[in-house]
Each structure stands twice: as C-alpha cells, then as structure tokens.
Amino acid sequence: MQNQTKQNQILDALQTLLEDKNIQNISVSEIAQAAGIGKGSIYYYFPSKDSIVDALVERSYEKPLETAKNLARQTSISPFTRMALIFQACRNSSSAFRSQKDSAQSDAQEEAFIRQKYMKHLISEMKPVLTDIIRQGIEEGQIHFDYPAALAEIVLIVLTVKLDNSLVPSAPEETEETIRGLISLLEKGTGNPVGSLNFLMI
C-alpha cells in the first residue's frame, strides 16, 4: 500500500509542470515522464487526468485547512484575530497555484479551469469553519448580524474571486477598491467601527 507515495510522486510532477504551463497544455504522457513512470501507471493510481488535478487541489489545501479548523476551536482568541490568521494561512498556500504565464499573454481563460476547482474546494471546506467563528463572534457581541453562514459565504466568494483575478480580471487598484468596499460594507453591516476589519486587506 505505497499508494500514497506513488500518488504523491505523480502529484509532485504535475505541480512542477504547472509552474510554467496550464493544464490544458500538459499531457498525461508528460506527467508520467516527469514522474519517471510509464503512462499506463498513471491510470493505475488515478482514474482520469481530471482526478489528478482534483487530488492536487485537495493536497495543496490540506495544511491551511487543518490550521483553520484548529484555529476555529481556539475560542479563547478573539474571532477577528482568528479570521485574520486563517486568511493569512490561505493566502500563503494559494500562491502555490500562481503559475507564471508561459509567454506574453497566455489565455487566462483556459487556466482558470484549475482555479475554479480550487475555489470550489476552498469555499466548501472553509465555509463551515468561518461560519462557526462568526457565530461565536455574534454570541460574544462583537458581530451584529443575523446570518452567520451567509456572511461567511459572501466574504469567501468575494475574496476568492477577486484575489484569484482570473475569473473576473481587473487591475490591482480595482481589486483593492473592491476589497476596501467589502470591508466598509462589512463594518457598517455588522456594526463594527471603521478599520476593525482591515485584516482582510491584501
């Protein structure tokens, strides 16, 4: 049952390849070659090319997700501080997927395919964690809002979409303004003073 190590070997190869190519331009043979195994063996460990990508996305966020879940239990720390720590952990890991474009302008459209997987995974895993923290913040009177789960999802969606910058591309200053607007909206919407949510800023 060295499944794990062989799978990781394949995932490592894909991750390396992903650094300067988008998935659509990476063939399964190429992955096999980079992993030092035959193409057929790839399909012994994964049912499809797609599932390899899924597995890589999952593996990439195992650690920050675990960090976040641990943090969620530390009820002694202030909710805002915990949220700040979580976002920081996620941001560090997400950079692993920032592939530098092959040449001048690579069709970000194509590459967005993998980002979307990452987005789906991250939001679905993170939402319950963030919801719990917000709920605690509400109970402690630090957040005034009636829909903790919705609040968590809104923040996650906007931040993920904007920080990714491939689903809805925009200039850095535009992204910054949107984040600033989100912060302002959250502060006014949850009854918090100006500046209290600045940890969301890039």
Add this chain to the structure above:
Amino acid sequence: MQNQTKQNQILDALQTLLEDKNIQNISVSEIAQAAGIGKGSIYYYFPSKDSIVDALVERSYEKPLETAKNLARQTSISPFTRMALIFQACRNSSSAFRSQKDSAQSDAQEEAFIRQKYMKHLISEMKPVLTDIIRQGIEEGQIHFDYPAALAEIVLIVLTVKLDNSLVPSAPEETEETIRGLISLLEKGTGNPVGSLNFLMI
C-alpha cells in the same frame, strides 16, 4: 456579407446541442452536423471552437445588456427600481444556459467552463452600468456608501456565483439564505430600511 446569418446558424446549433451535453463533450464536427454544414465551414466563420462559445455567450446577453444600459439612462426612475428591472432581465436570459444534466450526476465541474465565460462577460459588462446607477442613488441620497464601483462588483459577484450554482454548488435553501444575508448586509451597510432591497430575492 451573410456572415451574420451563418454565424447565427452555427450558434443556434451549439445552443441546441448545449441543452443536454456539456461543451467538452460536443465536437466541432457535431456542431457542423447540427448546423447542416461541413466541418471546414465552421472554421471559415470562427477561428476556433473556443471562439464559438465566446460568441454564443455574447449573443445570449446582448439584449438584457442593452436593456440594462437603456435603463441606466432613465434617471427619472428610482435607482432601486432600475436595479430591480435589470436583475429581472438578466435572470430571464441566464436560464438559457441551464443545461439539464445528461444523466444522474454529470460532472458539473466540466460544464462550469462555460459558466465562467458567462460570468466574466456579464460582470465586466454590467459593472459600469450598475456602478452608474448606484452613484446616482448616492447623489440622490438614497444610498449611503463610499465605494459605488465596489458595491456594484460585490453584488454582481455574489449573485452570479450563487445563482449559477455550479461554481459553488449548494442546496436551494442555502442559496436563499446567502441572498437574504446579502440583502441584509447591503441594507445595513448602505443605510437602507429592512426590506428595501428585497428585489434581489429569487
């Protein structure tokens, strides 16, 4: 210069095919066959398969987008009413892309590719229009907020992502709660009374 009619013929074929298949499973030959022309002719009117999809997305939102732009100029109507009309127009058209799943569980992951194009297109086109309306609302004292463009983008992102339901799949009641939360957040964040933004509800 019957380019337009032939292109539309091809677009029609793709749209029909899209009703019970995802793009990745639709070949160019298939599109050609459905359009009643040879495969080579497809490439006389479009440079690539991808560009056909792009064109279809654009065509699908021509009318609601024009409606929205016209509405934006009708400064005599209240900003909230105009927004309500715009969202209604968009929702009607977006249903054109709701492909029923092939069988039990079709990999929504794959199909999300086209949604993402639609999302990108809709947000980039709609953002300036919505921003203008919000800005007018601010000037007229009906909206109290400092970042009109950010507000427009946040609303568009959350609504598009949630109503699409393939980027971040969730149960209907969950979607409803998120929308409700967004409404509450917007009302409190822009200094509006409860219920004033209910037009965002599905």
Add this chain to the structure above:
DNA sequence: AATGGATTCGACCGATGGTCGAAAATAAAA
C-alpha cells in the same frame, strides 16, 4: 465566356486521453 474572389467541404494531420494485455516485480504458499 472568362476571370477572380468568396464559400464549402471532407480527407487528412498531429496530438490527446484512455485501454489493454502482456511482462516484471513482489508476496504467499508449498
């Protein structure tokens, strides 16, 4: 009629994701 551009077409190309059965490696049984 003749010329020349616009349009149509399907055979063809290189490459891809995925399959397969046979070999090689490893473990279990004798």
Add this chain to the structure above:
DNA sequence: TTTTATTTTCGACCATCGGTCGAATCCATT
C-alpha cells in the same frame, strides 16, 4: 527453494478531437 498468486509497470494501440488544406463549387463582375 520452488511454485503459485497478486500487485504493479509499461508502452503499443485505439478512437476521437481540434484544426489545416487544397480542391471544388458558387457567384458576381467584366
């Protein structure tokens, strides 16, 4: 150790795809 069974590896092979190409056809203008 020898034999049998099981797991793992592999690359030739397959069907199919997106896209190209040159020949054929249409159609307007001269």
